Amino acid sequence: AQSVTQPDIHITVSEGASLELRCNYSYGATPYLFWYVQSPGQGLQLLLKYFSGDTLVQGIKGFEAEFKRSQSSFNLRKPSVHWSDAAEYFCAVGHYSGGYQKVTFGTGTKLQVIP
Amino acid sequence: NAGVMQNPRHLVRRRGQEARLRCSPMKGHSHVYWYRQLPEEGLKFMVYLQKENIIDESGMPKERFSAEFPKEGPSILRIQQVVRGDSAAYFCASSPSGGERTGELFFGEGSRLTVL
Numbered sequence: 001a002q003s004v005t006q007p008d009i010h011i012t013v014s015e016g017a018s019l020e021l022r023c024n025y026s027y028g029a030t031p032y033l034f035w036y037v038q039s040p041g042q043g044l045q046l047l048l049k050y051f052s053g054d055t056l057v058q059g060i061k062g063f064e065a066e067f068k069r070s071q072s073s074f075n076l077r078k079p080s081v082h083w084s085d086a087a088e089y090f091c092a093v094g095h096y097s098g099g100y101q102k103v104t105f106g107t108g109t110k111l112q113v114i115p
Numbered sequence: 116n117a118g119v120m121q122n123p124r125h126l127v128r129r130r131g132q133e134a135r136l137r138c139s140p141m142k143g144h145s146h147v148y149w150y151r152q153l154p155e156e157g158l159k160f161m162v163y164l165q166k167e168n169i170i171d172e173s174g175m176p177k178e179r180f181s182a183e184f185p186k187e188g189p190s191i192l193r194i195q196q197v198v199r200g201d202s203a204a205y206f207c208a209s210s211p212s213g214g215e216r217t218g219e220l221f222f223g224e225g226s227r228l229t230v231l
Contacts, residue, residue, distance in 0.1 A: 006157075034219065036222075041224075042224055043206060043223050043224040043225055044206070044222040045222075046219045046220075046221075090157060090158065099170075100163055100170065100171075100210070101210060101220065102160075102171075103148075103160070104160065105150075105158040105159075106157055107156055108156075
């Protein structure tokens with residue numbers, strides 16, 4: 001079975017500071033990895049995804065993530081956060097089986113941005 | 116080009132009533148997933164459907180919950196005899212039809228159920 005761990009429930013950063021959100025996954029083969037963002041009262045929006053190839057992936061809104069197989073990690077980073085980045089971030093792992101994507105989400109990290 | 120549409124966005128029910136949540140996938144998508152998000156928790160998979168077929172319902176509670184995706188019309192998640200513990204946000208997601216092995220899930224904005 002696949003699983004995702006996001007060890008940080010809440011993170012507070014100052015506007016303009018760098019950000020790293022941690023994600024560790026468990027899956028036997030090479031997984032598909034995703035980061036989604038959820039603003040309050042809204043649905044989930046895909047920030048970026050990794051399927052194969054370059055282990056450093058670029059996403060929308062200036063986010064990037066690095067797949068490290070040896071550490072089973074897929075941490076999300078941004079060099080300089082903006083107040084509008086305050087939201088909840090979900091890491092997810094998926095695999096394709098039986099004709100569809102099976103996606104498992106972590107419990108999320110809530111990001112607070114202070115002036 | 117409409118995204119995944121869910122309604123109602125907010126639903127209030129009293130204990131024992133029924134809740135029906137509807138989801139229209141993105142145009143051209145025939146795979147629908149339902150997830151439940153409890154307060155302070157992540158999204159938990161409930162069920163995956165294709166048109167007229169339930170493919171994987173491993174995350175559905177054994178009682179009171181059912182889902183369908185008819186040939187015509189939206190997918191419906193039905194909760195009978197709701198209890199306070201059913202209060203949650205229910206998200207629908209869709210993905211393209213077969214052959215898209217690496218596609219993302221496209222989420223709706225959710226239906227927030229409150230049981231009084």
